[in-house]
Amino acid sequence: MTSSTPDTARDVPAVRATALARSFDDVAAVRGIDLEVRAGEVLALVGLNGAGKSTLLRLLVGLLRPGRGSAELWGSSAWGAPAAVRSRVAFVGSGDAYGELTVRENLHTAARLHGCTPRGAAHRADELLASLALDRWAARPARTLSDGNRRRLALAAAFVHDADLLVLDEPTNALDPAGVIEVRERVLARAAQGAAVLVSSHHLDEMARVATSIAVVHDGLLVGELPPDGVDLERQFFRTVHAAAGNVTPAESEGPR
Numbered sequence: 001m002t003s004s005t006p007d008t009a010r011d012v013p014a015v016r017a018t019a020l021a022r023s024f025d026d027v028a029a030v031r032g033i034d035l036e037v038r039a040g041e042v043l044a045l046v047g048l049n050g051a052g053k054s055t056l057l058r059l060l061v062g063l064l065r066p067g068r069g070s071a072e073l074w075g076s077s078a079w080g081a082p083a084a085v086r087s088r089v090a091f092v093g094s095g096d097a098y099g100e101l102t103v104r105e106n107l108h109t110a111a112r113l114h115g116c117t118p119r120g121a122a123h124r125a126d127e128l129l130a131s132l133a134l135d136r137w138a139a140r141p142a143r144t145l146s147d148g149n150r151r152r153l154a155l156a157a158a159f160v161h162d163a164d165l166l167v168l169d170e171p172t173n174a175l176d177p178a179g180v181i182e183v184r185e186r187v188l189a190r191a192a193q194g195a196a197v198l199v200s201s202h203h204l205d206e207m208a209r210v211a212t213s214i215a216v217v218h219d220g221l222l223v224g225e226l227p228p229d230g231v232d233l234e235r236q237f238f239r240t241v242h243a244a245a246g247n248v249t250p251a252e253s254e255g256p257r
């Protein structure tokens with residue numbers, strides 16, 4: 001069940017933000033961001049709490065309306081994108097599952113919504129229950145799951161179809177090491193198959209393992225990049241953030257304060 005279509009060619013960005021901005025009352029959460037993610041690329045967003053990462057991701061998948069600028073999915077406005085465009089995107093945010101449905105029913109429903117036959121959906125649900133180690137909880141209502149297993153369910157639902165764009169907001173939060181490895185392998189596999197991936201995280205080393213580029217978000221802006229193959233990413237991260245916050249050059253700024 002792949003949804004790949006010819007316009008996933010590498011010259012058409014899956015996601016493009018242009019001068020993208022969004023405020024909530026007096027809080028300027030995203031203040032003018034330009035970015036692109038193409039097929040096969042994994043862009044990681046890192047930043048302090050409240051930097052604007054989740055708001056940016058929600059704008060990019062069309063869950064929030066931009067205040068200024070634009071967010072596009074394969075050239076269409078993300079806000080109000082047609083169903084055919086939205087169906088090519090898998091988004092993992094917070095609170096994604098239907099709490100009253102069981103774990104299996106959640107996955108079955110997700111697969112049916114993506115066009116699987118009843119038999120195909122059952123097969124897909126079984127496969128994901130096994131690979132994300134959720135089989136033990138398959139008959140439990142989603143609302144009764146632990147935080148980590150709720151996150152596993154959200155990820156399983158996102159992987160139910162082979163989306164052309166994966167947008168994962170802190171996907172490894174609350175996951176045990178096996179879950180972290182599962183997410184890593186799936187992200188790398190999907191990118192190798194030509195999906196575009198946008199992922200936010202506080203785990204710099206994990207991002208270095210999967211990302212083709214790492215962008216630092218601070219105070220609603222992209223303020224720098226970290227080399228995914230770089231050493232001592234933590235120090236480089238704080239230098240970038242401190243430089244942006246204090247208008248000192250990265251070389252003058254040291255680690256956490």
Ligand SMILES: Nc1ncnc2c1ncn2[C@@H]1O[C@H](COP(=O)(O)OP(=O)(O)OP(=O)(O)O)[C@@H](O)[C@H]1O
Nearest residue numbers: 024027028029047048049050051052053054055056
């Ligand atoms: N619905 C909302 N109403 C009011 N303010 C909001 C809303 N959503 C986000 N904000 C504010 O926008 C800013 C950016 O928040 P956002 O959740 O995007 O940051 P983040 O980088 O994802 O943070 P974290 O790493 O803590 O998850 C914060 O000041 C936050 O309080």
